Amino acid sequence: MLSWNYGGALLFDGMWQSVRQFGFKDWVPKISQYLDAYTKDPTCRGYKLARNIPMPFDGAVGDQTGLFPISYLQRALYNEDFDGQDMAIANLTANRYILQYPHRLADGTFSRTLTGDWPGEKSSATGSIVWGDDQTMGTVLVARMAPLFKNKQYAAEVTRQQIGFAQRLIDPVDGLGYHGYNNADKHETCCKWGRANGWGMLGHAEAMESMEKFPEGYPDEEKNSRVKAIFQQHAAAFKASQGEDGRWHQLMNDTKSFLETSTTAMAITALIRGVRGEVLNKTEYAPVIERAWKGLVSTVLSNGTVTQVCCGTGIQPNAEAYYTRPTSFTCSGPGGAGAVLYAAVDLAKGY
DSSP: OOOSSHHHHHHHHHHHHHHHHHOOTTHHHHHHHHHHHHHHOTTSHHHHHHTTOOOOOOSSSIIIIITTTHHHHHHHHHTTOSSSHHHHHHHHIIIIIITTOOOBOTTOOBOBOOOSOSTTOOOSSTTOEEETTHHHHTTHHHHHHHHHHTOHHHHHHHHHHHHHHHHHHBOTTTOOBOSEEETTTTEEOSOOBHHHHHHHHHHHHHHHHHHHHOGGGOOOHHHHHHHHHHHHHHHHHHHHHOOTTSOEESBTTOTTSOEEHHHHHHHHHHHHHHHHTTSSOHHHHHHHHHHHHHHHHTTBOTTSOBOOOOOOOOOOSSHHHHHTOOOOHHHHHHHHHHHHHHHHHHHHHOO
């Protein structure tokens, strides 16, 4: 469950945030047990990052290498250790595996190589697929480190990705995001997957928080306004598509698809942060957040198990393929549980 991947990254990050917000200090040794194990296992990315052993770039910027080191950044900050191995892992990941990530479109937007995850699609252009999740998986680390180290390169990467992904994925008609975009022949995927939209909302919120903490690092007012508008447009689309019980659907604009937990939890987190940062209007969004929280709570069993989280999903050829994606905890739990922790922490912080 606590694996080195994007789901584990979300869960560990949620745990660190819970340690700070709720005082769960007994979680720290357990988290550290895993983080230490990853740096001692020669087969793990943590081992290679800790020793600066070069690795080939992944086909996606954040699924594996780019996102997980937020856990080490969190531990470094918790221990107030800016010179140790944890911070070195975060720095190396940001400087080499994010800033130097090679699969990009002409304007620098992160892309993926086409490996068969998009059924029926063929592309001769290497790295031509824009995938909604990557706008956040590839930027959370640098968004948080930009104000910490007053690093304008990190800030520029955050802005570049916010604008680049919105240009390709956001439908100007309803404001929702497609799961992906094939830049080789310029077309969107069939569907607007919930969690891809949830990742997008988290990315907007992280970007705005980074700007707020490090305004001198984001000097282009026109681009800053565009990033803010992207967040506001996407939030309005979430508001318009919210389900009756407060949750959002597996496909954002398709009420025939099931109500999905991780999308809902990510939306709660992003909307709260948007209100707190005065990017979103509290009067308008507080009722949305309150309904969403009630819906989210209904998915958590009495033993703490988080249910109804879509399993990790490649881009699918039609809506029916999204309808039937599994939701078993063993398949989808870590990322879903992490998103729920995010939502609980942000709700406790208030807005």
